[in-house]
Every structure is written in C-alpha cells, then in structure tokens.
Amino acid sequence: MSADAPRQPSVVTVPLYQRKAEFFKTLGHPVRIRVLELLSDGEQAVAELLPEVGVEAAHLSQQLAILRRTGLVLSRREGASVFYRLTTPEVADLLAVARSILGTLLTDQAGLLDELRTDTGPTQRRS
Template structure:
C-alpha cells in the first residue's frame, strides 16, 4: 500500500516497533486499562461499564471511541444499548502479563525498602 503524500509513510514502511509504540500509547490511560480489564472478563454495555470505571459518561464515551478507532475493541447495538467487546483475547492476556510484571517489580522494590530501613535496636535516650 502506498500513499500519494511523500511526507506520510505508508503503513508497510513504518517499522513494527513504531506500530507497537502506538498500540501502547492507546493503552496508556487508566480508564482505558480499566475498560479493557472489564472487557477481558466479558462483553459489557456502556451502562455496565460506567459504575465500574467511575467516570462521567462523556469521558467514558471518549475513551471507548479511542479504543474503537484503534481496533482494540468493537461494538454492536442491541436495542437501545451498545455492547463492547475485545477484538482479540490476547489483549486480556497482555493485561495479565503486565500485572505479573508489575507485581514482581513492586515486590522487588518492597524488598529494597525493607533492606534500607534501619535495624530495630535500642533507642538512644538523650
């Protein structure tokens, strides 16, 4: 696929690492992460997501639109409701791996903090 605009590279000329960076930028918002965690469990309507995410409806709608445009989630209309789901179950797996990595990092940091704390010993009296 090529483009008529010489300043804008075609999708095929952009290195994979740049696509990955854009993907991670899409994930780089707490509301979007929470939505993806919920959708990794099952499909949700906007009404179901709202109390779980705890933001204003307009803000949730904005974040869902970003996820939809990026292709991470898809939606369908059921009556008056819009139902969202992950386009790929691997997104949920990625969040699980991220949780595992963060748990290990935080555990290491907690251990380091424990090592830096002074030993409990006699308190000097002045």
C-alpha cells in the first residue's frame, strides 16, 4: 500500500445470527411483548397503553424507548399526547407465529401430561 493511497475505514461486520440474537433479546421482556401486541391492533397513545400494560409511566416510557431505538416502533407527537405504532406489520406476524408455536408446544406438553397421568407404568411384583 503506498503512502498516497487513502486508508479504508475498518468495517466491523456482525454476523446475521448475532444480529438475530440481539433482536430476540429486545423481545425478551414481557412489557415490550405486551406493548407490541397492543400496537398490532394499530397506533395507540401512551395514555391508552398504560392501563393495558399495567406498569408505571416511567417504566413504560423506558420500554418504549428501547423499542424505538431498535426500530420496532415509531412515535409521533400530537399536542401533549405521544402515539406509537409498529414500524412494520411483520412484527405483528412474528408475534402471531410465536403464539402459534407456544400453542403447539403447550398442546404437546398437555398430551404428555395426560399420558403420564393415565400410564400406570410397569406393574411391580410383590414377593
């Protein structure tokens, strides 16, 4: 490399699987999931979200800020109210798929539990 050649900025690439893990980590909080579920039905004001989420305003604000920073929600101000909406309908789709997966898992677990309750197992011999 000659002294006159411009230096290339170093680009740090993060593997896709790591970005996915960070994305799912963002979803790993019950308040954030509840907010996203509520916003799946459409834009809502913070005042509408508060009673549905059941946390203090400061805590809700903190969780909304995380969702905003990660790009999952957008906000807009109208007078004294702040409204939030999903950035993309795929977020609602993802939550629906998660619900379906959980339903399947719970159904499978319920079936296994039923088997355990009805299965008497091998008979024990008494001498």
